[in-house]
Amino acid sequence: MYRALSIFLALSLLLLGCRSGAAEGYELIYSMEPGTSPAAPAATDSSTGTDGAAPRYRIALVPKGVGIDYFEYAAEGAREAAADLGIELIYQGPASADADLQMNTVKQLIDLKVDLIAISANDPVKLVPVLRKAMEQGIKVITWDADTQEEGRQFFVNMVEPEMLGRHLLDTLALTMGEKGKFAIMTSSFAAANNNEWLAWIKVQQRDYYPDLELVQTVTTGDDLNRAYEAAARLLADYPDLNGIIGNSSVGPPSAAKAVKEAGKAGRVKVVGLSGPNQMRPHLLDGSAQMSTLWSPKKLGYLTVMLANDLLNGKLPKDGEAVSGVGNIRVNGDMVIMGEPLDFTAENVGQYDF
Template identity: 50%
Template sequence: MQRKYLLIGVLLALIVSGCNMKGTSKEPYHVVYSSEEITEQTEYQNRSTYKIAIVPKVMNIPYFNAVEQGVMEAGDDLQVEVIYQGPSVANARQQIEVINQLVKNENIDVLAVSANDPEQLLPSLKKAEQMGVKVITWDADTAPEGRSFFINMVQDEALGRHLMDTLAWNIDEKGKFAIMTGADTAANLNEWLYWINQQHQEFYPDMQLVETVAANDDPQQAYTKAKELLAKYPDLDGIIGNSSVAPPAAAQAVLEEEKVGEVAIVGLSSPNPMNEYLKKDVVQVVTLWSPKKLGYLTVALSKQLAQGDLPYDNQEISGVGKISVMNDTVIMGEPIDFTKENVDQYDF
C-alpha cells in the first residue's frame, strides 16, 4: 500500500510540474520538460572537455610554431585540452615514437598528425584507432586507411602549378632552376613537386630543371644545400623552395654569395622570416596560407569529430571561414602571395 501511494505521488508531481513521460515498447521511458526531450546520452557525449593531440612533422621551425599558436588559441576558445608535440627532426621513426607515447600515456580522444611518411605511420595510427582514438591528418596526409579525413591547406594542383608560375614570371620563362624540398617522403611535398613539374613540362620549354634536393625540413641542411647548388651551378637563374625552410635558407645563401638579382627565389614560407629578404629584393615572392588558421581549424574539426560529427562542404568555421570538402579531404582555402609591397600586412 505504501508503494502504491509513493507511485501516485511521483505521477502527480510530474503532472503538476508540466512534465510527461514518453516511450515505446522498444525504447525506455524518459521525461519531457517543456516539450524539450532530454534523452539519455553516454558519458563520452556529455563531456564538455575533450583531449586532442596535434602532432607536427617537426618542432621549432617558424611554420609549425605558427600552427602551434592557432592550436593553443583554439584550445582556449573551444574549451578543449590540447597537446602539441612532435619530433625534433622531421623523420617518420621519431614521429612514430611521439604518436605511440601520446596514445599510451595521455588518454586522448583525437590524434591529428602531419605525417612525415604516408605508409610508415599506418601501424601506429591503426593501433590508435583500435584503442578508441579518432585519427585525422592535417598538412601532410597518410594513406586513406590511416585516418578519418585529411585537412589540406590548399588544392595541391593549384598550389604546385602556381609555384612554378611565380618563378617563371620572375626569370622571363627561361633559364636554369633548382627545387629545394623538405623530407622526400612527405606526401604533401611530393604532390606539390609533381604539379610543379607538370606545369614546367607543359608551359615552360625554355626552362631547365637542373636538380631537386631534399633538406628534411631542417634549416641548417637547407642552407647547406642552397650553398652547394650555387657552387655547382654558377649560371643558375632561380630556386623554388617547396618547404617553408627552403626560401629563407636560399635567400641567405644568395645574399652571402652576392648573387642578388642573378638568382630569383620563390616558394613556400611564412612572411615574417622573409620580410627583410623581400624588401631587399633577395626574394621575389613567397606563397603560403595562414598556418595559424590551419592549427585553429585542426582543433575545431578534431573537437567536432570527437562529438561524432564530420566536416561538410561550405561549413563555416569561426575564426577560419568557409571550408571545402571533397570526398575525405578538407580544403582550408586559397594560397596567399607575399611580396615586398604587402608583407607588412601579415604577422606570422
C-alpha cells in the first residue's frame, strides 16, 4: 500500500542577495550584462565568442509571474548558473500569473532575438502558438516548473515525478488528520498543467487509500497571496467542520495557515502543502501549519539554465547525467526530473533558508 511518508535529507543551500526594485508595467528584466538597459539588452554574438571562445548566449527565463517568492528564488539560481557559464540571462515575466500577459512577454523576447526561452507556462495550450512562432524564428524553447503541450517546446525541466508528489501531498495531510475528516484544496489555476497533475494524483490517492477523507471543495488562488487568504477564509466560513487544507502552490499554505490562526482554529484545521521553509517557518512553529513540502527552487533555476546552455551547444539531457551543483538527473522521454522534494516541519525548518 502506498502510504510511505519520507522526510528527505537536508540540502545545503546558499542564497544570493535578494532582488530590489521593480520595473514599470508588468515586465521585469534582469541582465547579466552590467549597465545594460532592460529595453535593449547589449548585442550578443551567439555564433562565436569575440576571441574565438565558446558562444555567448542570451537565455530568457520566464516565470508564471514576478514578485512570487518561489520564482524569485529560482531566478537566484538561474543568475548563478549564468555567471558560472559566462552567458547573459534575461528574467522577464508578467506581474501576475496570467497566460495572456505571458504571451506578451514571449512576443517581446522574440523581438529581442534571444537565443532560448525557458518558460514556466500559465496555460499548456494557450501559449503554444506564440512559442511555436519563437521556434520558427530560430529561438529554442524549453519549459520548466510548468509544461505546455509537447509541440510548444523541446523538453520540460520538471522538479519531481507528478504522481509521487501528488500522492505524497495527500499522505502528509492524512498523517496529520488521522486519516479521516473533511478537507479542501487550494490550487493556483485549473489551467496550470503542473497544478492539475498534482491535483489529479491527490484525488487518486484519496480514492485508493483514504476512504474516510472527504474532499469538499477545490478553489483557485491565481498565485496571489491576498486572493489565497480570502479563499482560505471563505473555506473556513463555508465549512465550519473542515479538518484540513492542502495548498497546491506556494501561496496556498501560508495563506491558509494565516486564516486558520485568525479563525482560532490552529491545530484543529490541519494545513499542509507546497511552500518553502522561509514562508512557512512562523506557521510551522506556531502550530497553524503542520508540514510543507518543496524542492529547492534555486536549484531548479540553476538546472534550467545549465540545460538550456547545453541545448544551445547541441547537447540534450541524458538519464543519470550528473549536473554540477544539482546532482544526477532523470530523463523520462522529453521530461527531465530534478529529484525528490523536501518536507519541512517545526522540528527541521530551522535547517533551511530559501
